[in-house]
Amino acid sequence: MADVITLNYEISPDDFTRAGEASSDVKSKLKQLGVSPEAIRKVSIAMYEGEINMVIHAQGGKITVEISPESIVMILADKGPGIPDIDKAMQAGWSTAPDEVRSLGFGAGMGLPNMKKYSDEMEVKTELGVGTTVTMVVKY
Amino acid sequence: MTVKDAMDVLGARVLVGEEHLDREVRSACGSDMMSDVLAFSKDHSILLTGLCNPQVIRTAEMLDIVCIIFVRGKKPDATILDMARERDLVVLETGHRMFSSCGLLYQAGLNGGAF
Numbered sequence: 001m002a003d004v005i006t007l008n009y010e011i012s013p014d015d016f017t018r019a020g021e022a023s024s025d026v027k028s029k030l031k032q033l034g035v036s037p038e039a040i041r042k043v044s045i046a047m048y049e050g051e052i053n054m055v056i057h058a059q060g061g062k063i064t065v066e067i068s069p070e071s072i073v074m075i076l077a078d079k080g081p082g083i084p085d086i087d088k089a090m091q092a093g094w095s096t097a098p099d100e101v102r103s104l105g106f107g108a109g110m111g112l113p114n115m116k117k118y119s120d121e122m123e124v125k126t127e128l129g130v131g132t133t134v135t136m137v138v139k140y
Numbered sequence: 141m142t143v144k145d146a147m148d149v150l151g152a153r154v155l156v157g158e159e160h161l162d163r164e165v166r167s168a169c170g171s172d173m174m175s176d177v178l179a180f181s182k183d184h185s186i187l188l189t190g191l192c193n194p195q196v197i198r199t200a201e202m203l204d205i206v207c208i209i210f211v212r213g214k215k216p217d218a219t220i221l222d223m224a225r226e227r228d229l230v231v232l233e234t235g236h237r238m239f240s241s242c243g244l245l246y247q248a249g250l251n252g253g254a255f
Contacts, residue, residue: 020198027202044202045178105191110175117179
């Protein structure tokens with residue numbers, strides 16, 4: 001793995017059934033590349049939560065994954081409503097997801113906390129009415 | 141214990157993965173909220189849930205869950221079962237409710253994993 005491998009995904013809006021397909025694809029590619037199971041687990045969970053968030057809150061968006069010899073960087077960019085209070089959004093259990101989403105098994109208020117827990121670095125850039133970009137890094 | 145042991149304890153029925161019943165399971169997680177499962181699940185786990193949609197299978201895939209047990213007699217549809225088959229998962233179904241299913245497995249020696 002001398003070079004950086006870049007993977008790009010378009011996350012389609014409002015298609016909850018397909019949410020997670022990108023994360024699933026990344027997981028199988030990391031396995032093929034022989035990445036350690038621990039790193040794969042962290043990337044899979046962090047990216048899957050992020051992907052679900054993009055479908056629930058932001059009408060989809062774009063995910064870029066950069067796999068280098070040192071780390072895996074995930075950049076999740078959406079043009080959704082933005083996060084009004086990032087401190088609250090980071091609290092375990094705090095959620096703005098509608099009941100409909102809860103009935104699908106999400107909206108427990110663990111999305112962003114899980115993303116932080118399973119990545120080694122996480123940065124959230126958000127602007128109301130413009131969108132949110134979350135960058136997560138998992139190191140080997 | 142093995143998946144087969146858990147199946148016997150719950151009087152469960154196999155829906156997918158009959159050929160993998162000898163797989164080892166070391167802990168279990170019971171929840172209808174997949175984000176909670178993603179937060180707390182351990183390696184070699186069983187996932188017990190009453191939620192019946194494709195995201196249950198994806199959550200199991202991300203966590204390398206060994207076996208999914210649908211409780212309260214929930215019947216996953218063919219799409220869900222096909223997804224499980226493609227991912228080499230074992231899927232069981234039991235009529236027991238969540239509380240009883242977890243209790244029976246705990247009593248049989250399975251725990252929630254170190255917290």
